[in-house]
Amino acid sequence: MARLVLEDVTKRFGAVIAVDAVDLQIEHGEFVVFVGPSGCGKSTMLRTISGLESVSAGRILIGDRDVTHVAPSRRGVAMVFQSYALFPHMTTAENIGFGLRLARVPKDEIARRVTDVAKTLQIEALLDRYPRQLSGGQRQRVAIGRSIIRDPEVFLFDEPLSNLDAALRVRMRLEIARLRDRLDATMVYVTHDQTEAMTLADRIVVFNQGHIEQIGAPVELYDAPANLFVAGFIGAPAMNFIPAEIEAGENGKANVRFGAVSLPIGREAAEGKVTFGVRPEHLSVAAESEHDFLGRVEIVEKLGAESLVYLQTGFSKAPITMRIPPELSVHAGEEIPVRVGRKRLHLFDAEGRVI
């Protein structure tokens, strides 16, 4: 059983703290995705788990074994690099079998296992080719092949799809999802691509400035972000943030007010300044009688399956984004009545924590 436990892991580069006292438990067979903006520490965290970077403080346990000071190759981890890191002077078969050759596994066994892996990844026809003769997707498969042949307990993926074009990325994403079903292993996956994170993860870990902002299932992070950072980071297009105030409403429950709009939030809350967050899909074009506010259409982006509308309003400097069905005809310059969905209102205090 390969549970991966990080206890108070800290990584410093000189005065810079890249990873700041991270505690995390990843269960056996779980697929965990690290997301966050560039420089947030997610890749450093992954490299620390792999052993390529030493920890400055804290412990790393894999399957209840303390591997904090164990050599990378003895940790039972395998890593797929963003750049694939295939050895250019070796064929596909030699690349995949490299680790086994170093471990002095008999040649016929290496050949057998390489063939098995190649079958799994459907690259049998490419075994004699060199990396320069392979396409991006094929190279990615070879890199994955090299990682699975040694049967590691934990797989580490460092932005493995970011060098592929959009169509191929979708395909490889599906393949990685299939792979995780087939391999009974723990997987840690670093990406800055939200779609990859949302589609692949059992749990997402959101990193920011070296620490964890929130851990949760993808839908949980989407529906109930713990703070402004997560709310703004998860979801594309991003959640709208509007400066607002809490005021007393009916029956002792509070209202949120921004501009001339006052919405009941359905619970109690302390009065004061807050940030009101609403996702683009929770705004809708309403009948005149039901609308909450009027917005002037600045730009309409027709994406086919939906349209994104950017609105100018009196209460927010940043344009308000809303998602509308494609058949609704909205034109730039028009003023439209907008209704805010009452069910998913997010309120954040001055420190950015959810209220």
Add this chain to the structure above:
Amino acid sequence: MADAAVLPPARPPFNPWPAVIFVALIVLALLFLAPTAGVLLSSVKTTREIALGALWSIPAELYLGNYAEVLANPAVHRYLLNTVLVSAPATVASIALGALAGYVFAKLPFRGSNLLFLVIVSGMFFPPQVILIPLFRLFNAMNLIDTLWPLIVIHTAMGIPICTLLMRNFFATVPNALREAAILEGANEWQVLIRVALPLSLPALAVLATLQFTWIWNDFLWPLIFTQSDEKRTIMLGIVNLRGQYSVAWGVQGALSLIASLPTLVVFLFFQRYFIKGMTMGAVKG
């Protein structure tokens, strides 16, 4: 208004520079080739024909006696063997040490390693004359004068700066991810160097092998200082030695000069095929 489309294409003004440069290069090439051509012509003439003053003329008949004489001379065999005994180990040793040092400077930097790298590379700028006397006294004290050892040691040491510089710069272009991937697969630094970094650096190794071998083979100064007896002399001294035996044998000397330059040519031709471009293509990204 003239229609631009029907105008003939504008002729660029005549630029004389390419022609000037071309002519200058041809003149330079001829000047460089002239001595070799002179030596080649002398080597296939009889001593008598050369003595008659026909240095640059085409020989009346192809006379191969000079080559026969040189190849039959046991002293020449000795010179050639000595030169190989110096050039081969010194070439291999300087490249091996340079590769080890270069790998550390490129992939395993430590505090002060950049400074140390500069110190090593600055070794290239020492004129041999400055270290000649101390080295002579050193090897004299070690009782190694008139052996091949000083030559091997000095050429190895003098080769380390250029080898370190070239190998470091080449290893620096080998992506770090390759080293890390190899380490995750269970390789130690030595295996990373031998199985990943060096195979990718064949072009650099080929360049260094050619350069080092040529320099050491053609060296005149160090064997002149450290060897005395005819049994220990290298081929470049041998060419000079051959002069004094009976008379100024221009033809024989020319023949030996050409024979002496053959090994470096062979080394160059052999390594030329490793000067492959794009060895690292496909290692990372597209």
